[in-house]
Amino acid sequence: MASGTVIRSLRQQIASCESQLHDLKRQLAEVEHQSQQQRTNRASEQGVHTRDDPLAHDFSHGIHDDFKSEVLAALAQSEETAPPQRRWPLEANEYKRYGRQLIMPEIGLQGQLRLKTASVLIVGVGGLGCPAAAYLVGAGVGKVGLVDGDTVEESNLHRQILHSTAKVNMTKVESAMIALHSLNPNVELVPHQGRLTPETALSTLQHYDIVLDCTDTPASRYLISDTCVLLGKPLVSASALRTDGQLMVLNNPPLPPGNTSGGPCYRCVFPKPPPAESVVTCGDGGILGPVVGTMGILQALEAIKVLTKQPSASSNDSAPADPPSLLIFSAYSNPMFRTIRLRTRKLKCAVCSAHATVTPEALNSGSMDYVQFCGTVDPVDALSSNERISAENYAKVRLDVNPFTGLEPSKDSHILVDVREKVQFDLCNLEGSVNVPFSAVTSLPVGGRNGTANESDPEAGWVSELRQHADKPIFVVCRRGNDSQITVKKMKELGLDNGGQRWIGDIRGGLHAWRDNVDKDFPEY
Amino acid sequence: MASPKAPAGHFSILYFASASTFTNKTSEYLSAPVEARGLFSKLEELYPGINDKVLNSCAVTVNLSYIEIDGDEAPDLKIVIKEGDEVAIIPPVSSG
Numbered sequence: 001m002a003s004g005t006v007i008r009s010l011r012q013q014i015a016s017c018e019s020q021l022h023d024l025k026r027q028l029a030e031v032e033h034q035s036q037q038q039r040t041n042r043a044s045e046q047g048v049h050t051r052d053d054p055l056a057h058d059f060s061h062g063i064h065d066d067f068k069s070e071v072l073a074a075l076a077q078s079e080e081t082a083p084p085q086r087r088w089p090l091e092a093n094e095y096k097r098y099g100r101q102l103i104m105p106e107i108g109l110q111g112q113l114r115l116k117t118a119s120v121l122i123v124g125v126g127g128l129g130c131p132a133a134a135y136l137v138g139a140g141v142g143k144v145g146l147v148d149g150d151t152v153e154e155s156n157l158h159r160q161i162l163h164s165t166a167k168v169n170m171t172k173v174e175s176a177m178i179a180l181h182s183l184n185p186n187v188e189l190v191p192h193q194g195r196l197t198p199e200t201a202l203s204t205l206q207h208y209d210i211v212l213d214c215t216d217t218p219a220s221r222y223l224i225s226d227t228c229v230l231l232g233k234p235l236v237s238a239s240a241l242r243t244d245g246q247l248m249v250l251n252n253p254p255l256p257p258g259n260t261s262g263g264p265c266y267r268c269v270f271p272k273p274p275p276a277e278s279v280v281t282c283g284d285g286g287i288l289g290p291v292v293g294t295m296g297i298l299q300a301l302e303a304i305k306v307l308t309k310q311p312s313a314s315s316n317d318s319a320p321a322d323p324p325s326l327l328i329f330s331a332y333s334n335p336m337f338r339t340i341r342l343r344t345r346k347l348k349c350a351v352c353s354a355h356a357t358v359t360p361e362a363l364n365s366g367s368m369d370y371v372q373f374c375g376t377v378d379p380v381d382a383l384s385s386n387e388r389i390s391a392e393n394y395a396k397v398r399l400d401v402n403p404f405t406g407l408e409p410s411k412d413s414h415i416l417v418d419v420r421e422k423v424q425f426d427l428c429n430l431e432g433s434v435n436v437p438f439s440a441v442t443s444l445p446v447g448g449r450n451g452t453a454n455e456s457d458p459e460a461g462w463v464s465e466l467r468q469h470a471d472k473p474i475f476v477v478c479r480r481g482n483d484s485q486i487t488v489k490k491m492k493e494l495g496l497d498n499g500g501q502r503w504i505g506d507i508r509g510g511l512h513a514w515r516d517n518v519d520k521d522f523p524e525y
Numbered sequence: 526m527a528s529p530k531a532p533a534g535h536f537s538i539l540y541f542a543s544a545s546t547f548t549n550k551t552s553e554y555l556s557a558p559v560e561a562r563g564l565f566s567k568l569e570e571l572y573p574g575i576n577d578k579v580l581n582s583c584a585v586t587v588n589l590s591y592i593e594i595d596g597d598e599a600p601d602l603k604i605v606i607k608e609g610d611e612v613a614i615i616p617p618v619s620s621g
Contacts, residue, residue: 128621218619239618244542246618270617271595274582278543282620292621326584326591328541328615333551340615341590443549 005169012166013178020182089113094186098140111308112140118307119143121208123196123224125172126150127282127292128238128299129214130162135300137180141307143188144180145208148172149195155525159289196220198368201227202360210306212299213237216281218273219370225250225266226358226368229257229351234306236299237266240292241285245329247295248342249302251352252321258354260345263324268346276375291331298327380482382489387505391513394475414473415466419487420511424479428523430514436462438483441490466496473503481510531557536610544614547579548572557610561587561594562602564612584615 088095090112101107107115120141122129125148137144150172152163162179163172173191180189192204196215205211205227213224213235221237228235234252239245248269255262282292309321324342351358362368389397397414416433418425425435444460459467466474474491478484484506491497497504507514515522531537535554545551548571559567564585569576585592588611592601606612 124621126621214621216620218617221617221619239621241542241618241620244618246615269584269591270582272582274543274617274619275578278578279619280543285620287620295621326615328613330541338613339589340584340586340613343591343593346593 009166009169013170016166016178020178023182024185090116091186094140097184097186101139107304107308110310114308115140115304116142118210119145119208120210120212120303120307121145121147121192121205122212122214123147123220124214124216125160125162125176126156126214126216127159127240127287127289128296129212130160130176131293131296132212132214132299132303133176133180134162134183135297136303137184137187137189139300139304140184141187141303143190143208145190145192145204146173146176147192147194147196147204148176149193155283159287159292161293196223198223198363198370199366202231202363205233206231208233210303211235212303214296214299218279218374221266222273222373223368223370226351227363228254229265230358230360230363232256234263235266236302236306238295238299240295240329241280241282241287243288243291243331245291245295245331247298247302247327247329249306249322249324252306252324257352257356262345262352263321264342264345265349265352267351268349269326269342271346271349273374276377279374279377288331291329294329294331380485382485383506387488388485388508389475389505390508391517394507394514395518397475414475415469417466417474417476417487419476419478419483424525427525430477430511433477434462434465436487438478438487441483441487444490444494463494463496466491470498470502473505475505475507477507477514478510480512481506481508484510531609531611534608536606536608536612539611539613541613541615542618543616544575544579544583547575557606557608559606560602561585561592561604561606564594564606568614579616580614582617584617586613586615587611589613 089109090098094112094116095102098107098112102109102112118141120136120143122133122136122144125133125146129146129148133144133146148171152160152167152170152172152175154165154168156163156172157165157168160172162176163170164175164179167175167178171193173193177189177191180187194200196204201223205224211224211228211233213221215221215224216239221239225235225237227233228251232251232254234254235250236247237250238247248266250263250269251265252263253261306321324344326340326342328338328340330336330338345352347353348355350356358368412432416430418429418433418435419438419441420435421437421439422435425433425437429435440460440462444463474496476484476487476491478487488504488506491504496502509516511522515524531554534556536557536559537552537554539552540548540550555567565576565580568580581595585594587604587606592604593599594601594604
């Protein structure tokens with residue numbers, strides 16, 4: 001980390017705090033000014049009676065004593081109650097600030113008071129958590145807790161709207177606290193630095209009325225849902241990737257495990273986690289800001305609906321919760337929104353059914369291994385060392401003699417295959433490289449040579465293309481050096497190495513390593 | 526997305542998230558009727574590998590209602606997907 005960046009970041013943080021302080025001082029001055037004015041007004045009202053106005057004359061001379069004492073008593077009383085009892089349940093500034101939602105029958109005074117006494121925990125202060133937190137703090141929720149273990153990165157800023165350029169490298173929790181406090185200083189903000197773990201989940205979540213899952217891994221989704229069931233908290237869960245999003249209000253109503261009237265939990269809907277290697281992150285799959293923003297805002301909306309729900313007239317309990325549903329958002333489809341009706345709790349759910357096996361003890365003891373349950377992906381290690389070349393050595397191949405083949409340097413002496421998807425290849429690529437998208441590599445059946453593909457099947461274009469230059473070694477590159485290894489294996493299975501006569505290998509660490517070690521100007525995305 | 530009704534003798538099937546990536550489609554029409562228990566094997570025939578990589582962890586719906594067809598004792602295995610029905614394959618999305 002360049003110390004220059006830290007200095008710049010700190011300076012900007014100080015500037016941000018100073019402007020906030022300035023803002024607070026201005027607000028204080030305004031309030032002081034107002035109360036000063038009120039005092040002056042009161043004093044001048046009383047002054048009316050002591051100066052030489054006609055009433056004073058009447059009081060002293062012309063008015064009946066009984067009436068005089070009555071009036072004086074009334075005046076004296078108003079003097080005694082000078083600090084008047086609070087007449088209104090909300091502060092004056094709150095009527096103004098929340099006026100636009102207060103006048104709606106869905107909220108009203110009672111709804112606002114419910115929000116004011118409520119507490120919400122937001123787990124993950126990223127693309128979902130930022131807009132969710134902004135709207136909940138804006139709406140006047142009494143207490144908002146923020147959980148995150150990450151720091152702000154430049155690639156977050158297009159969607160994580162509480163973080164700003166000046167706050168790169170600051171913790172996300174700290175950055176969000178600054179933005180949220182300046183949005184609404186009435187709300188109590190509670191920082192929870194660090195990731196939620198099975199050992200900390202119960203103690204963190206128990207102090208809140210409702211939880212928002214704004215995280216980004218399958219393991220955290222199961223952990224948060226399990227904890228909410230065990231503690232009896234409703235959960236608003238959302239996710240987003242590329243142009244799609246999902247939203248569910250779970251464990252609502254939050255009845256004890258085994259009570260079939262309670263709302264389903266995450267495990268009821270998705271009992272099995274997806275295979276770890278199929279899980280795509282926003283960093284690899286991409287994400288459109290307004291897509292994840294939409295989902296985060298919907299989470300805030302659902303939380304407000306749950307928190308302000310009016311008790312039904314017939315009983316003391318809350319009105320029955322809306323039937324459970326899964327909202328699917330698909331930004332490039334028509335219709336964009338679909339609502340799926342969900343079932344009640346699953347009869348054999350591991351957490352919320354009568355057959356539950358997940359207990360608070362299991363969670364606290366750390367014996368619940370969510371990471372193992374969801375599986376992990378190790379970095380691909382499919383090739384031997386003589387099938388791999390470092391970025392530095394490949395640079396020499398382009399400028400120098402090939403250490404493997406002894407060929408003179410030339411871009412034409414070999415074939416460089418870039419297996420990133422076309423959209424990434426078009427962003428930036430090495431001169432002379434050929435694009436064969438990894439999806440085209442994996443979709444090619446492996447059994448082609450074993451007779452499963454019939455003779456009329458034309459060989460994929462890129463395969464026959466590569467066969468034509470049987471003498472040239474093939475170097476395969478990708479973004480980080482995983483897909484390239486799988487591609488090398490596949491090429492050999494397809495016989496492109498002519499039984500070992502032609503060298504095929506990958507560039508270790510991919511274009512990431514190329515940028516770090518060879519060409520620092522190569523774009524990072 | 527297959528909003529228009531499926532042609533005669535077919536139901537429409539929608540693929541979301543990783544199901545869409547795997548099939549390289551957002552929707553298609555498949556011949557009806559088919560029993561829910563046979564749905565996954567039919568898809569496995571069309572898209573080898575989809576069972577393990579996608580379907581195992583998915584939610585499945587028929588006409589916007591969740592059905593439970595996971596495991597031999599699942600309650601909805603006998604549901605018949607009829608002509609004109611809309612089936613959706615909904616993998617969990619976890620990022621955010």
